[in-house]
Amino acid sequence: MSVSRMVGPRAVVLVAAAGLLASACGGAKVGESPSGAGSAAPAAKSCGALNLAINPWVGYEANAAVIAYVAEKRLGCQVTKKDLKEEVAWQGFATGEVDAVVENWGHADLKKKYIDDQKVALSLGPTGNKGVIGWYVPPWMAQKYPDITQWKNLDKYADLFKTSESGGKGQLLDGDPSFVTNDAALVKNLDLNYKVVYAGSEAALITGFRQAEAQKKPMIGYFYEPQWFLSEVKLVKVDLPAYTEGCDADAAKVACDYPPYELDKVVSKKFADAAGPAYQLVKNFTWTNDDQNLVAKYISEDKMSAADAAEKWVEANPDKVKAWLPAS
């Protein structure tokens, strides 16, 4: 019985296959029309390979996309993008698998290990982007409670920020695990009636702020710019006691704002020594926060692919790009 049941589908398959065979005669053959499959990179004799780490945030990706686009299209390099977290990316300097990290946020510990101790990497100077870290509130709060942006007034509003997690105090939502935070010490040393709650991911922070603005719910949390989300919801920074050189020297006694970050580029020693065109490009690359935000917006809001976003920006800014190209 089961035998007769099985004949049916098989016969169908056979007929279908025959049909396919018949219809196939007119199809294009693989290799006949190269237009169909990706662009074969132009012969890359002079440039060679560029192994670009892609750290997992959109701003980074904007930098990397533009550099990769220019390296491929203008210099004829073969760019390999590798999606890696920061620590793993820096490890790649030591194992020779990563040539460049193109947006680095401080990371004194990694610099010490790979630049000073192992001497396998070096900094190539600022990207031109300025990083800011601090405490932020959603815009509706800054409007309704204008004095909330001064840290001295925070205690007055602590009750607003109570949640199921904060044990009767105000909740300070913290903790993108990739970023250094002094917030627990800050709360203690500024004697604020707040508890630091570790959200644990950038997605958690952004979702929190997005909901806070949409539902008009109170929220205060750790955030940073440049960040694509700020073009969607313009978070307002709370002023902590101003940063002065060295005020954050002892992590346990910090009572001041985060320092301004000069985001920089880091490359492997090997890549620097070879000093090819790609190295020149990475070295010369600088742009502004506005530039980065624009490309980040193409990627995040307009949902363009990184390559398309880069192309759009590069086409619109030929002068800036020209300044990065190696003088040849």
Place this chain on the structure above:
Amino acid sequence: MTATVVARRPVWSRPYLLGGILAAWILLWILFRGQATLPLGGAELTPLHERIGQAADAIDNSRNSNPLFLYFINYIRLFIDEFVTFVQALISRPSFGRPVPVIGWLGVVAVATAVALLYGNVRVALLTAAGFVSFGLLGLWEESMDTLALTLAAVLLSLAIGVPLGIWAGLSNRFNRLVGPVLDFMQTMPTFVYLAPLTLFFLIGPASATVATMVYAIPPAIRITAHAIREVPEATVEAGTSLGSTPWQLLRKVRLPLAKRTIVVGVNQTIMAALSMVTIAALIDAPGLGKTVLKALETLDVGTSFNAGLAIVIMAIVLDRATSAAGRRVETAHRAGRARGRLWRRVQVSVVLAVTAVLLYLSYVYVWAAEFPKEADIGSFVRKGADAASEWAQANLYVSTNGFKNLVTYGLLNPFEAVLTGSPWWLVLLVVTVTALVLATVRVAVVCAVCLALLVALGLWQDSMVTLASTLVATVLVMALGIVVGVWMGRDERADRVIRPVLDAGQTMPAFVYLVPILGLFGATRFTAILAAVVYAAPVATKLVADGIRGVAAGAVEAATAAGSSAWQTISKVQVPMARSAVTLAASQGLCYVLAMVVVGGLVGAGALGYDVVSGFSQLQLRGKGLAAGLAIVVLGTMLAAITKSAARRADAAAHGRP
């Protein structure tokens, strides 16, 4: 319960003893609250954590100066890299100077369908064909093939290592005892802990991703193979021995054929374990669907990540059903012998192979069969639909979900956590040990005491207690859900058929896909973490309960119905008690799965050990602490496994010991 039971063991006294312990605990908690609770702030380290970090640094630095180690690892790396690259060249990457892979989409669909047809049945073959075509329709053909290539490579290597080791563990008691704890360790140690070190040894690339997957996928292969070998009836083996078989013959002609069906279950579980690593492996540049999910998470693009998650779920379901069907076929073939028409089978096989060969050839030669047509795209609809659903839920359900969250948090989680974290560490140790003595054996009590002492030594006592509290609350919710839905499924075949795919989806959908919607609904809280754990763990518990309920003898149920029991009475007095060992198994498995989500919980506001592990992965100076937190999770798992195992043994004894 009759007098004989009472005489054998004073069962009646247990509830009173437990009540007494609880009362004493609360009393002492009030007295000593807040003392010796051993807190440790987010960025604080203990000397032990610093030492672990330094040790890891030392290993980093000796990488280049330790030739023996390096050459050994290097050759393994080269082999795995070549292997994975070869599979990718076949199905996912432009290769051998061609702009497309060797086998195009039509060829892959044909081969997969043919395999499902030859080893499974027609229904599974149709499912396979539909599933594979859907990868293309979702607009994710290449990504899916990358994932498939990596999964296949990892599974094949896992089986090549796992099955022989499993056979060994099945034959040798000593090896079995030795390997057990190692496998436990491999399964409970969070992947985040060893992900970064792996790239140091195996470099960034397919090898690291494959090895990371294998660490998680090998244990089921070994365990289930060993179990299969042990299950072979002693009498059969003895019969073989008395016929003069050598040990080798015994293995090949008696044990392996009889164990084959269970070994196929092992293959199935290995595949599932490998697939569950897809997203995490993407953190170290593993190609495929995992990358799509992570990239989408950067911009909180729910639609795109759901689309890719859906492809992973489909792949898991197809592979699961295909291997299960193959397993059933092995069983029927075994029962039926080889009586039926070999000739007819041969004809069938040749026809299928011929058709497959033709389609393979087409996909090699013609563009239309090589590249999935871009016009056939339903991915954009899936993306838009998921986006809309997620946005609607976040905008409209927020108030009610928030209330539910507060109810569970204030009513259950906070009080429980307050007692656990507010008690001095020695009090918790005392309470747990005494409870284990009352409920289980001296051995279990010792294990518990040692484990808790280890948590103190690791410097992560308070974080461990916070995690423990959430874990237990999550397990309670998992069991509540598992029993309700499981009983329903066990009693109603139609409900089973509808719910099962949903459970499969919950189990295989990467948590990263639904992080954003549940974060939107519940905020970055411990409750969100508990919810993620329930989504992942409840399916397993539910399936086990359903199978247990269905396994209850029909006669017993009929007798109860005939005696005039209501449906509720039948369930509560007959079906659930008789399925007791399945329910305990569900609880212990549910607990394992909940623990596996501790790290994901750390990403959505659970803090504690999960966050320690995640930040240890992200920040160099916290690496030692992350490692210690990973160990603490393993220790917690060991302790809870010891307790549930002993409870399961008691449930088994109770079930079988009854008249």
